[in-house]
Each structure stands twice: as structure tokens, then as C-alpha cells.
Amino acid sequence: MGAAVHSGNRRGTKIVVKDDAEEKKFNNNTKDLLDIMAFYSRVSGSVGVITLQNPPVNALSAAVRQGIVDTMHRALSEPEVKSVVICGQNGKFCGGADIREFRANMRGPPLVPMIHLIEAAEKPVVAAIEGVALGGGLELALGCHYRIAHSKARLGLPEVTLGLLPGAGGTQRLPRLIGVPAALELITTGRHATAAEALQLGIVDEVTDHSAVDAAVKFAQSVAGKSLDARRISTYPCPRSPDLAEIFEKAMQEVRRSARGAIAPVTCVQAVHASVTLPYAKGMERERELFSTLFTSGQAHALQYYFFAQRAVSRWSTPSGARWDTSKPRPVHKAAVIGLGTMGRGITVSLAQAGLSVVAVETQEKQLLEAKQAVSGMLERSAKRRGAPLAHDKIKYSCSIQAVADVDLVIEAVFEDMALKKTIFQQLSGICKPGTFLCTNTSGLDIDELASQTQSPELVVGMHFFAPAHVMKLLEVVYGPRSSPEALATAMEMGKKMGKVSVAVGNCRGFVGNRMLKPYLEQAFFLLEEGATPEQVDQVLEEFGFAMGVFKVSDLSGLDVGWKVRKADGLVVPGSTGKSARIRGGSRYSPLGDLLCEQGRFGQKTGRGWYQYDKPGGRVAKPDPWLHGFLEEYRARHGLVARRIDHQEMLERCLYALINEGFQILQDGIAAGPEDIDVIYVLGYGWPRHRGGPMFYAGLVGLDKVLERLEHYHQVYPNVSGLKPCSLIRKLAASSSPPIHRWREFIQKPRSQL
Numbered sequence: 134m135g136a137a138v139h140s141g142n143r144r145g146t147k148i149v150v151k152d153d154a155e156e157k158k159f160n161n162n163t164k165d166l167l168d169i170m171a172f173y174s175r176v177s178g179s180v181g182v183i184t185l186q187n188p189p190v191n192a193l194s195a196a197v198r199q200g201i202v203d204t205m206h207r208a209l210s211e212p213e214v215k216s217v218v219i220c221g222q223n224g225k226f227c228g229g230a231d232i233r234e235f236r237a238n239m240r241g242p243p244l245v246p247m248i249h250l251i252e253a254a255e256k257p258v259v260a261a262i263e264g265v266a267l268g269g270g271l272e273l274a275l276g277c278h279y280r281i282a283h284s285k286a287r288l289g290l291p292e293v294t295l296g297l298l299p300g301a302g303g304t305q306r307l308p309r310l311i312g313v314p315a316a317l318e319l320i321t322t323g324r325h326a327t328a329a330e331a332l333q334l335g336i337v338d339e340v341t342d343h344s345a346v347d348a349a350v351k352f353a354q355s356v357a358g359k360s361l362d363a364r365r366i367s368t369y370p371c372p373r374s375p376d377l378a379e380i381f382e383k384a385m386q387e388v389r390r391s392a393r394g395a396i397a398p399v400t401c402v403q404a405v406h407a408s409v410t411l412p413y414a415k416g417m418e419r420e421r422e423l424f425s426t427l428f429t430s431g432q433a434h435a436l437q438y439y440f441f442a443q444r445a446v447s448r449w450s451t452p453s454g455a456r457w458d459t460s461k462p463r464p465v466h467k468a469a470v471i472g473l474g475t476m477g478r479g480i481t482v483s484l485a486q487a488g489l490s491v492v493a494v495e496t497q498e499k500q501l502l503e504a505k506q507a508v509s510g511m512l513e514r515s516a517k518r519r520g521a522p523l524a525h526d527k528i529k530y531s532c533s534i535q536a537v538a539d540v541d542l543v544i545e546a547v548f549e550d551m552a553l554k555k556t557i558f559q560q561l562s563g564i565c566k567p568g569t570f571l572c573t574n575t576s577g578l579d580i581d582e583l584a585s586q587t588q589s590p591e592l593v594v595g596m597h598f599f600a601p602a603h604v605m606k607l608l609e610v611v612y613g614p615r616s617s618p619e620a621l622a623t624a625m626e627m628g629k630k631m632g633k634v635s636v637a638v639g640n641c642r643g644f645v646g647n648r649m650l651k652p653y654l655e656q657a658f659f660l661l662e663e664g665a666t667p668e669q670v671d672q673v674l675e676e677f678g679f680a681m682g683v684f685k686v687s688d689l690s691g692l693d694v695g696w697k698v699r700k701a702d703g704l705v706v707p708g709s710t711g712k713s714a715r716i717r718g719g720s721r722y723s724p725l726g727d728l729l730c731e732q733g734r735f736g737q738k739t740g741r742g743w744y745q746y747d748k749p750g751g752r753v754a755k756p757d758p759w760l761h762g763f764l765e766e767y768r769a770r771h772g773l774v775a776r777r778i779d780h781q782e783m784l785e786r787c788l789y790a791l792i793n794e795g796f797q798i799l800q801d802g803i804a805a806g807p808e809d810i811d812v813i814y815v816l817g818y819g820w821p822r823h824r825g826g827p828m829f830y831a832g833l834v835g836l837d838k839v840l841e842r843l844e845h846y847h848q849v850y851p852n853v854s855g856l857k858p859c860s861l862i863r864k865l866a867a868s869s870s871p872p873i874h875r876w877r878e879f880i881q882k883p884r885s886q887l
């Protein structure tokens with residue numbers, strides 16, 4: 134074919150007709166492509182190829198949509214073109230609608246008519262799916278007449294995770310294509326399917342291990358001129374079965390159970406239901422109506438904020454100016470874990486699964502053997518679940534700390550005991566080769582104090598894993614005043630390798646997560662003193678969306694954990710009576726947790742805590758009459774008169790105390806921005822994702838409202854410091870409560886030596 138090149142840059146479109154040989158030359162000249170959003174070429178004379186170009190994921194921005202419409206018209210109008218292929222640049226078909234556009238003015242051609250234009254085309258249109266076809270990307274592919282996928286591609290409709298539903302025909306086309314049960318499952322979970330699964334379900338027509346674009350072009354040539362009557366999914370009847378009513382009822386029950394107040398999953402079920410009860414056009418109207426209600430909801434706003442927050446935390450910075458883009462991580466090939474208790478075992482599994490060689494150390498032979506068995510079991514179960522190869526041979530077990538001499542990074546994971554950790558850091562400093570990073574898995578101890586035990590404090594950072602460490606996605610990476618940017622960058626990178634979301638935080642008691650937990654727990658205890666029961670407080674928090682209320686969590690993680698910390702802090706004064714029993718350092722204190730521990734009530738593990746369980750280790754929490762009697766007796770002893778506390782007060786006091794501490798953390802420069810705190814709370818503490826995180830929630834409620842309620846409660850309880858509004862929230866509220874992305878401008882940068 135001759136190389137006739139016509140190029141015009143109409144509203145985000147470049148239309149080029151060129152031959153195959155020229156393709157290479159053109160691809161090398163990527164500078165030309167920067168402002169192009171859909172690129173048209175003709176291959177082998179008769180196939181029009183439309184390439185979406187919007188790095189990094191070819192999201193369907195206004196310009197891309199315009200480009201698709203323009204190039205489709207072009208392909209349909211050229212008599213030489215007999216069929217069309219739609220693909221994406223750089224091996225990614227399309228990551229869906231451009232999420233950033235949702236909060237801006239929607240411009241450009243709408244997605245739904247654009248997809249109808251493709252489906253109605255009289256020339257066959259083939260989607261060449263490489264990388265991802267997600268959300269609007271898959272909906273675009275469903276509008277095509279055929280779909281060819283690369284074997285490594287992932288397909289799905291994850292809109293529900295953004296508080297939306299697949300509003301570009303996805304709820305109407307997918308059930309018509311693969312049936313209601315499979316469509317319901319994909320749409321309500323938002324999970325990504327592999328190409329193999331997509332083939333099995335009938336979402337794609339062919340899977341290839343080679344170039345999906347080449348395969349699609351070949352395919353497009355083979356179907357040129359064939360009837361498209363049976364290829365337009367919108368014309369398919371929705372597959373029916375006698376048990377459809379039951380299927381929908383079950384799906385609704387399941388989403389209501391698991392969604393914990395999230396509205397999108399429920400609305401997704403309603404939209405799919407329309408595909409069965411209404412003809413296609415009416416179903417599309419219903420889809421749009423339901424989409425509109427979600428689109429403007431606070432939950433969609435929160436989930437979309439959270440989507441970007443989770444990505445933003447990888448672009449970390451510290452008050453001294455160290456940054457993710459100027460600090461290079463050092464490669465780590467071999468790591469060690471010291472201490473193979475519950476946390477150490479999980480960390481060992483995570484490291485081995487990330488492909489690292491691991492030296493796992495436990496000083497007692499018996500414990501080492503037990504740990505080895507436990508780790509092997511965890512690896513086997515995990516390999517089975519993930520369909521991944523076993524990582525046993527990555528791990529060497531040893532009773533001797535000397536075995537870590539040649540590793541690049543050590544993670545110490547012994548008990549939360551400063552004296553013990555100090556001894557280990559002194560030893561490590563002498564044993565490890567120069568340059569080895571020394572990390573501690575602590576949930577709140579002073580990183581700097583540990584660093585001072587070593588010859589190279591700049592190599593010391595905290596890596597706060599969450600239990601179970603091989604499952605939980607969150608990692609708090611804690612930099613001390615002497616940690617080097619390289620050490621921080623390396624720990625952040627290690628977290629990423631282990632599949633974690635790493636958040637860099639400064640060094641202070643409890644770091645971010647546990648520091649904020651303290652005033653939250655404190656309020657929960659005070660509420661019990663004033664008349665509430667654990668069940669009432671938990672119910673309020675669970676209705677808000679937490680997976681578990683604060684007292685159930687406390688029973689699960691063990692009341693003795695906090696007790697040990699309070700004892701170490703000199704807060705536990707056994708047998709104290711009178712007013713002093715409830716005051717520490719001039720502030721209100723509740724000894725309720727200490728009193729329960731003195732009774733041996735440590736939670737689930739002892740079968741008794743804030744609730745009762747049928748046996749030690751039992752999981753089902755039941756209200757405990759003994760506890761109710763104990764609370765009554767406690768109140769009487771301390772002259773406290775029980776009152777009826779309404780839901781609003783319980784929620785406000787717990788959440789606003791936690792949020793207030795979050796603002797203090799921002800003010801202190803311990804977290805770089807509100808996104809860091811929100812990601813920590815959603816991933817590590819069960820904060821409902823559809824509420825964005827505590828800081829986002831504060832913005833949604835209104836900073837002036839949060840401030841006003843804190844002021845009110847602080848007036849009522851002047852000896853509770855956690856309720857005293859911090860100056861940052863005052864400053865923000867006084868500046869007309871700017872949007873959350875502007876809060877950083879109001880945070881004074883504290884000094885740091887990093």
C-alpha cells in the first residue's frame with residue numbers, strides 16, 4: 134500500500150492513513166503523539182485501526198471520546214475500509230472513563246451514544262484487548278462486535294469500587310452476553326477477570342499469547358462483509374431462568390450484608406434487574422437514572438477521592454524536603470526476619486512471596502520448628518489461593534542471629550519491648566555487613582531510641598505491619614530524625630514489592646494509626662462510664678460502616694496489649710479508689726480496661742472481655758450480663774449516674790476525637806497530608822472506604838461543624854484533652870474550610886533533621 138499520509142488534528146484526533154512499514158517510524162516519533170488522543174491508521178489496506186492514546190491507561194477523556202467518534206466516522210466513510218479494530222497504545226486497551234473528569238465539567242461526546250455508534254456500525258468492529266479493559270473500557274469493548282484479548286489482559290467493571298455503576302451500558306449488555314448470575318457477580322464486586330475466565334464466560338471471542346492487535350486485524354479481515362445481526366449485544370434477549378427472582382434476592386442479601394452501608398453495590402443489583410425486566414432502551418434509561426443518583430452521592434465522591442489518595446501516598450515527602458522522586462531505594466535481594474511470632478511469620482511469608490531470599494531467625498529450637506511449620510502452611514495455602522508457585526525454598530531458618538551477617542535488610546519483629554529491641558539492635562549493628570538497613574516492626578515505639586543503639590542510625594527505619602502481616606495491605610514506614618532518605622525509600626519500595634500500600638510517617642508515639650486510636654478508645658471507655666454498653670457503642674460504629682465496633686476489635690486483638698502499654702507508661706494503678714482512680718496527669722482517665730484485665734478478661738483468647746464467647750478462642754461475641762453488672766457497680770462506686778446517650782453523641786465523640794488527633798498529626802508534620810491518614814485508616818483500621826477516611830469525612834461533614842461539636846464537648850468535658858480542638862482545624866475553619874487538596878497549604882513545616 135502506498136504511504137499516503139493525511140493528518141489533521143481535529144479536537145484530539147489524528148487521522149493518518151499509512152502503510153505497515155511506516156508504523157515503526159511513526160511509533161519512534163512519539164513526540165508527535167503527545168497531543169493526540171485517538172490515532173487512526175489503515176492496515177493492510179482494508180482495516181481501519183483506531184488507537185486510543187491517553188497515557189498511562191488510555192482513560193476515556195473528552196478528547197479520547199471525541200477522537201473515537203471522529204475516527205469511527207472516518208473508518209465508516211472510507212469505502213476501502215471493510216472492518217475496524219479498536220486498540221490502546223502501549224499495550225493497554227483502556228482503563229475506563231477518566232475519573233478525574235467526574236468532578237469537573239463534563240465536556241465532549243457522551244460515552245453511551247459513542248458506544249451505540251460503534252455497535253450500530255455496518256462494518257465489523259473488533260476490540261483488541263491488551264493490558265486492561267476496565268469500566269468504560271470494557272463497556273466500549275462490549276459495544277464492539279468482537280473481542281480478542283491477550284492472555285495476560287484483565288477485564289472488569291470496577292465502577293462499584295468508585296461508588297458508581299457501569300453506566301455506559303455495562304449493566305444492560307453484560308447480563309445479555311454472559312447471563313445474570315455471572316454479570317451480577319462481576320458488577321457487584323468490581324473484580325477483574327483474567328482473559329482465560331473472560332473467554333470461558335463468553336466475554337471475549339478469542340485469547341492470544343501474541344499481539345492482540347495483530348490477531349484482531351487478522352480476525353477483522355476474516356469477518357469483513359459478514360452479517361452483524363447476531364453480534365450486537367443490545368439486541369440479545371436477556372437469558373432467563375425460573376430461579377431469577379431467587380438469584381436477585383440472594384444477590385441483594387449478599388451486597389447488603391457485605392456492603393456495610395455502601396449504596397453502589399445495591400444500586401448495581403437494581404440496574405442489572407432492569408436488564409431482565411425491561412427492553413434494552415428502557416433498561417438504558419433506568420441505568421442512567423440510577424447512575425445519576427450515585428454520580429452525585431457523597432459516597433462516590435469519597436471513593437473516588439480514596440482511589441487517588443491510595444496512589445498519592447507513594448509520592449511521599451518529609452518535612453525536611455526528602456522526596457520519593459529524589460531519593461533512590463537500594464536494591465534488596467536478601468532479607469532477614471528476627472522473631473517468628475505471629476507478626477514475624479507473616480512478614481517472612483510476605484518477603485518470600487515477593488521473591489526475596491529470607492533468613493528467618495528464632496532463638497529457641499522448639500519455637501523455630503513451630504514457626505517453620507506454620508510458615509510452610511501459610512505459604513501452601515497462599516500459593517493455592519493465588520495459583521502461584523510455592524516459595525518454601527526462599528527461606529532459611531536459623532537459631533542464630535549470626536545468620537543475618539550478609540543480608541541487605543533486617544526486619545526485627547520481636548515482642549513490643551523496648552529493652553529487648555534495644556539489645557537486638559545493638560547485636561545487629563555488630564553482626565550485619567556495612568550498609569544493611571535495620572528495620573523494626575513496632576506499633577509505636579521510638580525509632581530514634583533504637584537507632585541510637587547502632588553505629589549507623591541513618592540505616593534505621595520502622596516498618597509497622599498490621600496483623601495478619603501477609604494479608605493486610607497497609608505498611609506504615611516510620612522515619613526517625615536520623616533515618617536517611619535512602620533508608621526510607623528502600624523500606625517504601627520493599628513494602629511495594631510485598632504488595633503493600635506503604636505510607637511514610639514521622640516518628641512519634643503510636644505513629645499515625647495507633648496515635649489516633651488512643652482518643653477514640655478513650656471516648657468509648659468514657660461512654661461506658663456515662664451509661665452506654667459496649668453493644669450500643671459498637672452498634673453505632675458498625676452502622677457507620679466499621680466492620681467491627683471498637684469493643685469487638687479490642688476483644689479480638691486482646692485487651693492485654695493496651696494494658697501492657699499503659700502499665701509501661703505508669704498509668705495503671707491497681708486498687709486505686711476515689712477521684713484519683715479516674716485522673717492521670719490532671720486529665721480524665723478510665724481504668725475500665727485495666728480492671729477487666731485484672732479479672733483475666735483479655736477478650737476472645739480467654740473467652741471473656743467486653744463480650745462473652747462460648748469458649749476461649751471463640752469468635753461470636755455475645756452481650757455479657759456480668760459485664761453489665763460490673764459497669765453498674767463501677768458507676769455506683771465512682772458516683773457516676775448512668776444516662777441515656779443518643780447515637781449522634783456516641784458517634785461524634787468517638788469520631789471527632791479521632792479526627793482531632795488527625796489534625797494534630799498533620800500540624801506536627803507526622804503525616805505529610807490528609808490522604809496519608811485516610812489510607813492508613815481505611816487499610817489498617819477498618820474505616821469504611823465509602824466514607825473516604827477520617828480526614829475526608831471531616832471535610833464532608835464540614836470543618837466548621839466538626840469544630841463546633843468539638844468545642845461543645847470540650848466545654849462539657851474540659852479535662853479531656855483529646856476533645857480540645859487543635860489549632861489546624863481552627864485555622865482551616867477560619868479560612869472558609871478549603872477543600873481537602875488545599876489543606877497542605879495551611880500546615881506549617883516543622884523542622885526535621887532528615
Ligand SMILES: CCCCCCCCCCCCC/C=C/C(=O)SCCNC(=O)CCNC(=O)[C@H](O)C(C)(C)COP(=O)(O)OP(=O)(O)OC[C@H]1O[C@@H](n2cnc3c(N)ncnc32)[C@H](O)[C@@H]1OP(=O)(O)O
Nearest residue numbers: 190192228229230231232233267268269291300301425444
Ligand atoms: C447528575 C449527573 C449525571 C451525569 C451523567 C453522566 C453520564 C455519563 C455516563 C458515563 C458512564 C461512565 C461509566 C464508566 C465509568 C468508568 O469507567 S469509571 C472508571 C473505571 N475504571 C477503573 O476503575 C480503573 C481504575 N484504574 C485502575 O484500576 C488501575 O489504574 C489500572 C488501570 C489497573 C492500572 O494500574 P497500575 O498500572 O497499577 O497503575 P495506577 O498507578 O493504578 O494508575 C496509573 C495512573 O493512572 C491513573 N488512572 C488510572 N485509571 C484511571 C482512570 N480511569 N481515570 C483517570 N486516571 C486513572 C491513576 O490515578 C494513576 O495516576 P496517579 O493518581 O497520578 O498516580
